[in-house]
Amino acid sequence: MNWKKKLQLVKFFLLLYVKEHWLSKLNVRPLVAELFITENCNLRCVSCTCWHEFTLNELSTCEWKNVIEQLIDLDLIKLNFTGGEPLLRKDLVELIEYASSQGELEIHLNTNAILLTPEKLQQLLDAGVRSFNISLDAPNSATHNLIRGRDKAFETTIKHLRHLSTQKKQYGLKIRVNFTVMKDNYTYLPQMAELVRDLDVRLYLNLASDQTFLFRDNRVTQLMQVDLPGLKETLKQMVELKKKYPKHLPSFVDFKYIEKHFQDIIQREIPCAESQLKLMIHSQGQIGGCWGHDPKFNVREKSVQEILGSSEYIESHAAFFKKQCVGCGSNYSLNLRWRPSSWIRNFMWNNNLLSSN
Ligand SMILES: C[S@@+](CC[C@H](N)C(=O)[O-])C[C@H]1O[C@@H](n2cnc3c(N)ncnc32)[C@H](O)[C@@H]1O
Ligand code: SF4
Ligand code: SF4
DSSP: OOHHHHHHHHHHHHHHHHHHHTOTTOOOOOOEEEEEEESOOSSOOTTOOTTTSOOOSOOOHHHHHHHHHHHHHTTOSEEEEEESOGGGOTTHHHHHHHHHHHSOOEEEEEEOOTTOOHHHHHHHHHHTEEEEEEEOSOSSHHHHHHHHTSTTHHHHHHHHHHHHHHTHHHHTOEEEEEEEEOTTTGGGHHHHHHHHHHHTOEEEEEEOOSSSTTOOSHHHHHHTOOOHHHHHHHHHHHHHHHHHOTTTSOOHHHHHHHHHHTTOSSOTTSOOSHHHHEEEEOTTSEEOOOSSSOOOEETTTSOHHHHHHSHHHHHHHHHHHTTOSOOOOTTHHHHHHTOHHHHHHHHHHHTTOSOOO
16 A cells, blocks of 8 residues: 555544544545445355345446446545455456556455466456455364355365465565354364464454344354353463464454454444445445445445435444444454554553453
8 A cells, every 4th residue: 555545544543533532523434445246156155145145237347347437536545346256257357457547546355265266366466456355264174164165165265375375475465364253163263373374364353243234144143152251262372372473363452352242243332433434335236334234325326426425324324433333343353453542452462561361
Protein backbone atom coordinates (compact mmCIF):
# COMPACT_ATOMS: atom_id res chain seq x y z
CA MET A 1 0.00 0.00 0.00
CA ASN A 2 1.48 3.38 -0.96
CA TRP A 3 1.87 6.27 1.52
CA LYS A 4 -1.25 8.06 0.21
CA LYS A 5 -3.45 5.04 0.91
CA LYS A 6 -1.81 4.61 4.33
CA LEU A 7 -2.63 8.23 5.14
CA GLN A 8 -6.25 7.67 4.08
CA LEU A 9 -6.41 4.76 6.51
CA VAL A 10 -4.93 6.78 9.37
CA LYS A 11 -7.43 9.58 8.68
CA PHE A 12 -10.26 7.02 8.61
CA PHE A 13 -9.40 5.70 12.08
CA LEU A 14 -8.88 9.20 13.49
CA LEU A 15 -12.38 10.09 12.27
CA LEU A 16 -13.76 6.93 13.87
CA TYR A 17 -12.14 7.98 17.13
CA VAL A 18 -13.82 11.38 16.88
CA LYS A 19 -17.11 9.67 16.02
CA GLU A 20 -16.90 7.34 19.00
CA HIS A 21 -16.00 9.99 21.57
CA TRP A 22 -17.35 13.34 20.40
CA LEU A 23 -19.37 13.42 17.19
CA SER A 24 -21.61 10.40 16.91
CA LYS A 25 -23.33 11.89 13.84
CA LEU A 26 -20.08 12.11 11.84
CA ASN A 27 -20.39 10.10 8.63
CA VAL A 28 -17.20 8.21 7.78
CA ARG A 29 -17.02 6.88 4.22
CA PRO A 30 -15.90 3.27 3.53
CA LEU A 31 -12.42 2.63 2.13
CA VAL A 32 -12.66 -1.03 1.17
CA ALA A 33 -15.17 -2.83 -1.05
CA GLU A 34 -16.07 -6.45 -0.35
CA LEU A 35 -17.11 -7.88 -3.72
CA PHE A 36 -19.09 -11.11 -3.53
CA ILE A 37 -18.27 -11.83 -7.12
CA THR A 38 -20.26 -15.05 -7.07
CA GLU A 39 -22.25 -16.74 -4.31
CA ASN A 40 -21.80 -20.20 -5.85
CA CYS A 41 -19.19 -22.64 -4.72
CA ASN A 42 -17.26 -25.82 -5.50
CA LEU A 43 -17.13 -27.02 -1.88
CA ARG A 44 -19.83 -28.06 0.59
CA CYS A 45 -18.70 -26.59 3.91
CA VAL A 46 -20.76 -27.51 6.97
CA SER A 47 -20.41 -23.93 8.24
CA CYS A 48 -21.67 -22.18 5.10
CA THR A 49 -24.83 -22.08 2.98
CA CYS A 50 -23.39 -20.82 -0.34
CA TRP A 51 -23.77 -24.22 -1.90
CA HIS A 52 -27.32 -24.96 -0.68
CA GLU A 53 -28.85 -23.31 -3.74
CA PHE A 54 -27.46 -22.22 -7.08
CA THR A 55 -27.47 -18.42 -7.35
CA LEU A 56 -28.65 -17.17 -10.74
CA ASN A 57 -28.71 -13.71 -12.32
CA GLU A 58 -25.39 -12.60 -10.88
CA LEU A 59 -23.84 -9.36 -12.17
CA SER A 60 -22.31 -9.79 -15.64
CA THR A 61 -18.71 -8.89 -16.52
CA CYS A 62 -19.94 -5.60 -17.89
CA GLU A 63 -21.98 -4.80 -14.79
CA TRP A 64 -19.05 -5.61 -12.46
CA LYS A 65 -16.76 -3.40 -14.57
CA ASN A 66 -19.23 -0.57 -14.19
CA VAL A 67 -19.32 -1.08 -10.41
CA ILE A 68 -15.49 -1.17 -10.30
CA GLU A 69 -15.33 2.14 -12.21
CA GLN A 70 -17.68 3.72 -9.67
CA LEU A 71 -15.56 2.37 -6.81
CA ILE A 72 -12.38 3.80 -8.34
CA ASP A 73 -14.08 7.23 -8.40
CA LEU A 74 -14.73 6.88 -4.66
CA ASP A 75 -10.96 6.70 -4.04
CA LEU A 76 -11.07 3.44 -2.11
CA ILE A 77 -7.83 1.83 -0.96
CA LYS A 78 -8.64 -1.83 -1.46
CA LEU A 79 -10.91 -4.26 -3.31
CA ASN A 80 -11.55 -7.65 -1.72
CA PHE A 81 -12.69 -10.27 -4.23
CA THR A 82 -14.63 -12.96 -2.39
CA GLY A 83 -17.66 -15.22 -2.60
CA GLY A 84 -18.83 -18.00 -2.71
CA GLU A 85 -15.74 -19.20 -4.48
CA PRO A 86 -14.42 -16.32 -6.62
CA LEU A 87 -12.22 -18.58 -8.76
CA LEU A 88 -15.38 -20.11 -10.22
CA ARG A 89 -15.93 -16.87 -12.16
CA LYS A 90 -14.38 -17.29 -15.62
CA ASP A 91 -13.93 -13.52 -15.85
CA LEU A 92 -12.17 -13.08 -12.49
CA VAL A 93 -8.74 -12.35 -13.97
CA GLU A 94 -10.30 -9.97 -16.49
CA LEU A 95 -12.12 -8.07 -13.73
CA ILE A 96 -8.99 -7.84 -11.59
CA GLU A 97 -6.92 -6.66 -14.59
CA TYR A 98 -9.61 -4.07 -15.24
CA ALA A 99 -9.51 -2.84 -11.62
CA SER A 100 -5.69 -2.64 -11.66
CA SER A 101 -5.69 -0.71 -14.92
CA GLN A 102 -8.17 1.86 -13.56
CA GLY A 103 -6.46 2.88 -10.34
CA GLU A 104 -3.86 2.19 -7.66
CA LEU A 105 -5.72 -0.13 -5.36
CA GLU A 106 -4.64 -3.05 -3.27
CA ILE A 107 -6.30 -6.17 -4.66
CA HIS A 108 -7.10 -9.00 -2.30
CA LEU A 109 -8.54 -12.45 -2.93
CA ASN A 110 -10.33 -14.82 -0.52
CA THR A 111 -10.35 -18.39 -1.79
CA ASN A 112 -10.52 -22.03 -0.81
CA ALA A 113 -7.59 -22.43 -3.28
CA ILE A 114 -9.01 -25.56 -4.92
CA LEU A 115 -8.72 -23.86 -8.34
CA LEU A 116 -5.58 -21.90 -7.50
CA THR A 117 -3.27 -23.89 -9.78
CA PRO A 118 0.21 -22.46 -10.49
CA GLU A 119 -1.07 -21.27 -13.92
CA LYS A 120 -4.11 -19.50 -12.43
CA LEU A 121 -1.95 -18.01 -9.69
CA GLN A 122 0.44 -16.57 -12.27
CA GLN A 123 -2.47 -14.96 -14.12
CA LEU A 124 -3.74 -13.44 -10.87
CA LEU A 125 -0.30 -12.13 -9.93
CA ASP A 126 0.12 -10.63 -13.39
CA ALA A 127 -3.32 -9.03 -13.00
CA GLY A 128 -2.22 -7.38 -9.75
CA VAL A 129 -3.38 -9.50 -6.76
CA ARG A 130 -0.94 -9.02 -3.89
CA SER A 131 -2.91 -10.26 -0.90
CA PHE A 132 -4.51 -13.67 -0.31
CA ASN A 133 -6.62 -15.34 2.36
CA ILE A 134 -6.60 -19.10 1.98
CA SER A 135 -9.11 -21.07 4.03
CA LEU A 136 -7.88 -24.05 5.97
CA ASP A 137 -10.11 -25.44 8.71
CA ALA A 138 -7.67 -28.02 10.09
CA PRO A 139 -4.03 -29.05 9.79
CA ASN A 140 -5.06 -32.55 8.70
CA SER A 141 -6.94 -34.04 5.80
CA ALA A 142 -9.63 -35.94 7.76
CA THR A 143 -10.96 -32.93 9.71
CA HIS A 144 -10.59 -30.34 6.94
CA ASN A 145 -12.31 -32.55 4.35
CA LEU A 146 -15.15 -33.35 6.75
CA ILE A 147 -15.75 -29.63 7.41
CA ARG A 148 -15.32 -28.71 3.73
CA GLY A 149 -17.55 -31.55 2.51
CA ARG A 150 -15.17 -32.84 -0.17
CA ASP A 151 -12.59 -35.64 -0.33
CA LYS A 152 -9.10 -34.44 -1.25
CA ALA A 153 -9.95 -30.77 -0.55
CA PHE A 154 -7.12 -30.56 2.00
CA GLU A 155 -4.56 -32.15 -0.32
CA THR A 156 -5.35 -29.72 -3.16
CA THR A 157 -5.54 -26.62 -1.00
CA ILE A 158 -2.29 -27.33 0.83
CA LYS A 159 -0.47 -28.08 -2.44
CA HIS A 160 -1.60 -24.76 -3.90
CA LEU A 161 -0.89 -22.90 -0.67
CA ARG A 162 2.68 -24.27 -0.58
CA HIS A 163 3.25 -23.07 -4.12
CA LEU A 164 1.72 -19.66 -3.30
CA SER A 165 4.09 -19.25 -0.34
CA THR A 166 7.10 -19.80 -2.67
CA GLN A 167 6.03 -16.65 -4.58
CA LYS A 168 5.74 -14.53 -1.44
CA LYS A 169 9.13 -12.79 -1.54
CA GLN A 170 9.27 -12.19 -5.30
CA TYR A 171 5.87 -10.46 -5.38
CA GLY A 172 5.81 -9.05 -1.84
CA LEU A 173 2.62 -10.98 -1.07
CA LYS A 174 0.51 -10.85 2.08
CA ILE A 175 -0.72 -14.38 2.71
CA ARG A 176 -3.07 -15.32 5.53
CA VAL A 177 -4.49 -18.70 6.37
CA ASN A 178 -8.11 -18.27 7.45
CA PHE A 179 -9.10 -20.86 10.04
CA THR A 180 -12.74 -20.70 11.13
CA VAL A 181 -12.88 -21.65 14.82
CA MET A 182 -15.78 -23.99 15.61
CA LYS A 183 -16.72 -26.95 17.80
CA ASP A 184 -15.17 -29.52 15.45
CA ASN A 185 -11.71 -28.02 15.01
CA TYR A 186 -10.58 -25.72 17.83
CA THR A 187 -8.43 -28.45 19.42
CA TYR A 188 -6.17 -28.37 16.34
CA LEU A 189 -5.16 -24.74 16.85
CA PRO A 190 -1.68 -25.50 18.25
CA GLN A 191 -0.97 -27.74 15.23
CA MET A 192 -2.18 -24.94 12.95
CA ALA A 193 0.39 -22.66 14.61
CA GLU A 194 3.15 -25.10 13.64
CA LEU A 195 1.79 -25.40 10.09
CA VAL A 196 1.66 -21.64 9.41
CA ARG A 197 5.15 -21.30 10.86
CA ASP A 198 6.33 -24.01 8.47
CA LEU A 199 4.63 -22.27 5.51
CA ASP A 200 5.79 -18.83 6.67
CA VAL A 201 2.30 -17.31 6.42
CA ARG A 202 0.09 -15.61 9.00
CA LEU A 203 -2.79 -17.32 10.80
CA TYR A 204 -6.12 -15.50 11.04
CA LEU A 205 -8.80 -16.92 13.30
CA ASN A 206 -12.25 -16.39 11.87
CA LEU A 207 -14.96 -17.08 14.42
CA ALA A 208 -17.93 -19.24 13.46
CA SER A 209 -21.08 -17.12 13.25
CA ASP A 210 -24.68 -18.02 12.47
CA GLN A 211 -25.67 -14.35 12.01
CA THR A 212 -23.62 -13.56 8.91
CA PHE A 213 -25.67 -13.60 5.73
CA LEU A 214 -23.95 -16.63 4.17
CA PHE A 215 -23.95 -18.65 7.36
CA ARG A 216 -27.49 -18.47 8.76
CA ASP A 217 -28.26 -22.10 9.41
CA ASN A 218 -29.13 -24.36 12.36
CA ARG A 219 -26.14 -26.53 11.62
CA VAL A 220 -23.89 -23.50 12.13
CA THR A 221 -25.61 -22.72 15.45
CA GLN A 222 -24.63 -26.22 16.57
CA LEU A 223 -21.03 -25.71 15.41
CA MET A 224 -20.89 -22.66 17.66
CA GLN A 225 -21.57 -24.80 20.76
CA VAL A 226 -17.86 -24.92 21.56
CA ASP A 227 -16.74 -26.53 24.82
CA LEU A 228 -15.73 -23.35 26.66
CA PRO A 229 -13.24 -24.77 29.23
CA GLY A 230 -11.61 -26.75 26.39
CA LEU A 231 -11.37 -23.65 24.20
CA LYS A 232 -9.92 -21.64 27.09
CA GLU A 233 -7.21 -24.26 27.62
CA THR A 234 -6.36 -24.35 23.89
CA LEU A 235 -6.17 -20.56 23.70
CA LYS A 236 -3.80 -20.60 26.68
CA GLN A 237 -1.48 -22.84 24.66
CA MET A 238 -1.83 -20.46 21.67
CA VAL A 239 -0.85 -17.47 23.78
CA GLU A 240 2.31 -19.37 24.78
CA LEU A 241 2.99 -20.24 21.13
CA LYS A 242 2.61 -16.55 20.24
CA LYS A 243 5.84 -15.96 22.22
CA LYS A 244 7.57 -18.55 20.02
CA TYR A 245 6.07 -17.45 16.67
CA PRO A 246 5.20 -13.75 17.11
CA LYS A 247 5.08 -12.95 13.38
CA HIS A 248 2.78 -15.79 12.42
CA LEU A 249 0.07 -15.75 15.08
CA PRO A 250 -2.76 -13.36 16.02
CA SER A 251 -2.22 -10.76 18.74
CA PHE A 252 -2.72 -11.30 22.46
CA VAL A 253 -5.91 -9.16 22.49
CA ASP A 254 -7.31 -11.22 19.60
CA PHE A 255 -6.90 -14.41 21.63
CA LYS A 256 -8.61 -12.79 24.60
CA TYR A 257 -11.54 -11.75 22.39
CA ILE A 258 -12.03 -15.24 20.95
CA GLU A 259 -12.78 -16.70 24.36
CA LYS A 260 -15.68 -14.26 24.75
CA HIS A 261 -17.16 -14.56 21.22
CA PHE A 262 -18.79 -17.91 21.92
CA GLN A 263 -20.55 -16.54 25.01
CA ASP A 264 -21.51 -13.10 23.72
CA ILE A 265 -21.42 -12.65 19.96
CA ILE A 266 -22.09 -8.89 20.03
CA GLN A 267 -19.44 -7.56 22.45
CA ARG A 268 -21.30 -4.28 22.52
CA GLU A 269 -18.59 -2.26 24.24
CA ILE A 270 -16.36 -2.59 21.13
CA PRO A 271 -17.66 -0.42 18.26
CA CYS A 272 -17.89 -2.02 14.83
CA ALA A 273 -15.17 -0.38 12.70
CA GLU A 274 -15.60 -3.20 10.16
CA SER A 275 -19.10 -1.99 9.20
CA GLN A 276 -17.68 1.50 8.54
CA LEU A 277 -14.61 0.39 6.60
CA LYS A 278 -16.34 -2.00 4.20
CA LEU A 279 -18.83 -1.44 1.47
CA MET A 280 -20.56 -4.75 0.77
CA ILE A 281 -21.59 -5.59 -2.80
CA HIS A 282 -23.30 -8.91 -3.39
CA SER A 283 -23.31 -11.05 -6.50
CA GLN A 284 -26.74 -9.95 -7.73
CA GLY A 285 -25.94 -6.28 -7.17
CA GLN A 286 -27.35 -5.86 -3.67
CA ILE A 287 -25.28 -3.20 -1.91
CA GLY A 288 -24.98 -1.94 1.65
CA GLY A 289 -25.74 -3.50 5.01
CA CYS A 290 -22.94 -5.28 6.82
CA TRP A 291 -22.04 -8.91 7.52
CA GLY A 292 -25.07 -9.44 9.77
CA HIS A 293 -27.61 -7.05 8.17
CA ASP A 294 -28.84 -7.44 4.62
CA PRO A 295 -28.42 -4.74 1.98
CA LYS A 296 -31.36 -2.50 1.11
CA PHE A 297 -30.12 -1.17 -2.28
CA ASN A 298 -29.05 -2.52 -5.66
CA VAL A 299 -26.38 -1.21 -8.04
CA ARG A 300 -28.75 -2.10 -10.88
CA GLU A 301 -31.09 0.63 -9.67
CA LYS A 302 -28.93 3.43 -8.23
CA SER A 303 -25.37 4.67 -8.43
CA VAL A 304 -22.95 3.76 -5.64
CA GLN A 305 -22.41 7.47 -4.92
CA GLU A 306 -26.18 8.01 -4.46
CA ILE A 307 -26.50 4.99 -2.18
CA LEU A 308 -23.61 6.06 0.07
CA GLY A 309 -25.06 9.56 0.35
CA SER A 310 -28.60 8.39 1.19
CA SER A 311 -29.93 9.00 4.68
CA GLU A 312 -30.93 5.34 4.99
CA TYR A 313 -27.34 4.16 4.37
CA ILE A 314 -25.88 6.77 6.71
CA GLU A 315 -28.37 6.10 9.53
CA SER A 316 -28.09 2.32 9.37
CA HIS A 317 -24.29 2.54 9.44
CA ALA A 318 -24.35 4.93 12.41
CA ALA A 319 -26.31 2.23 14.27
CA PHE A 320 -23.90 -0.54 13.16
CA PHE A 321 -20.92 1.41 14.55
CA LYS A 322 -22.64 1.47 17.96
CA LYS A 323 -23.35 -2.25 17.68
CA GLN A 324 -27.09 -1.73 17.46
CA CYS A 325 -27.05 -4.91 15.44
CA VAL A 326 -27.45 -8.69 15.64
CA GLY A 327 -23.69 -9.10 16.24
CA CYS A 328 -21.51 -11.42 14.20
CA GLY A 329 -17.85 -11.16 15.26
CA SER A 330 -16.73 -10.58 11.65
CA ASN A 331 -13.26 -9.05 11.52
CA TYR A 332 -13.20 -8.59 15.31
CA SER A 333 -9.45 -8.21 14.87
CA LEU A 334 -9.90 -4.95 12.94
CA ASN A 335 -12.40 -3.75 15.55
CA LEU A 336 -9.69 -4.20 18.18
CA ARG A 337 -6.60 -3.10 16.22
CA TRP A 338 -7.28 0.63 15.99
CA ARG A 339 -8.04 1.07 19.67
CA PRO A 340 -5.38 2.57 21.96
CA SER A 341 -6.45 0.18 24.75
CA SER A 342 -5.49 -2.78 22.48
CA TRP A 343 -2.07 -1.29 21.70
CA ILE A 344 -1.42 -0.82 25.42
CA ARG A 345 -2.49 -4.35 26.34
CA ASN A 346 -0.48 -5.90 23.51
CA PHE A 347 2.56 -3.77 24.37
CA MET A 348 2.34 -4.74 28.04
CA TRP A 349 1.89 -8.41 27.29
CA ASN A 350 4.75 -8.44 24.74
CA ASN A 351 7.00 -6.90 27.39
CA ASN A 352 5.90 -9.27 30.17
CA LEU A 353 4.10 -6.48 32.04
CA LEU A 354 0.70 -8.20 31.75
CA SER A 355 -0.10 -11.78 32.70
CA SER A 356 -1.52 -14.12 30.05
CA ASN A 357 -4.60 -14.68 32.20
C1 LIG B 1 -17.50 -17.56 2.70
S1 LIG B 1 -15.82 -17.88 2.39
C2 LIG B 1 -15.57 -17.18 0.79
C3 LIG B 1 -14.23 -17.44 0.20
C4 LIG B 1 -13.87 -18.88 -0.12
N1 LIG B 1 -14.93 -19.63 -0.65
C5 LIG B 1 -13.26 -19.55 1.08
O1 LIG B 1 -13.83 -20.51 1.61
O2 LIG B 1 -12.20 -19.08 1.47
C6 LIG B 1 -14.97 -16.69 3.43
C7 LIG B 1 -14.53 -17.22 4.78
O3 LIG B 1 -15.69 -17.49 5.58
C8 LIG B 1 -15.35 -18.56 6.43
N2 LIG B 1 -16.56 -19.16 7.01
C9 LIG B 1 -17.25 -20.21 6.57
N3 LIG B 1 -18.29 -20.47 7.38
C10 LIG B 1 -18.24 -19.55 8.37
C11 LIG B 1 -19.06 -19.28 9.51
N4 LIG B 1 -20.14 -19.99 9.80
N5 LIG B 1 -18.70 -18.26 10.31
C12 LIG B 1 -17.61 -17.49 10.04
N6 LIG B 1 -16.81 -17.70 8.98
C13 LIG B 1 -17.12 -18.71 8.16
C14 LIG B 1 -14.60 -19.48 5.51
O4 LIG B 1 -13.87 -20.44 6.22
C15 LIG B 1 -13.75 -18.52 4.73
O5 LIG B 1 -12.49 -18.35 5.35
S1 SF4 C 1 -16.86 -21.31 3.10
FE1 SF4 C 1 -16.08 -20.81 1.07
S2 SF4 C 1 -15.57 -22.82 0.24
FE2 SF4 C 1 -16.92 -23.22 1.90
S3 SF4 C 1 -18.97 -23.39 0.99
FE3 SF4 C 1 -18.67 -21.28 1.74
S4 SF4 C 1 -17.95 -20.18 0.01
FE4 SF4 C 1 -17.64 -22.33 -0.41
S1 SF4 D 1 -20.78 -6.75 14.41
FE1 SF4 D 1 -22.82 -5.94 13.97
S2 SF4 D 1 -22.48 -4.10 12.79
FE2 SF4 D 1 -20.58 -5.23 12.76
S3 SF4 D 1 -20.69 -6.42 10.86
FE3 SF4 D 1 -21.49 -7.71 12.50
S4 SF4 D 1 -23.72 -7.42 12.53
FE4 SF4 D 1 -22.77 -5.73 11.34
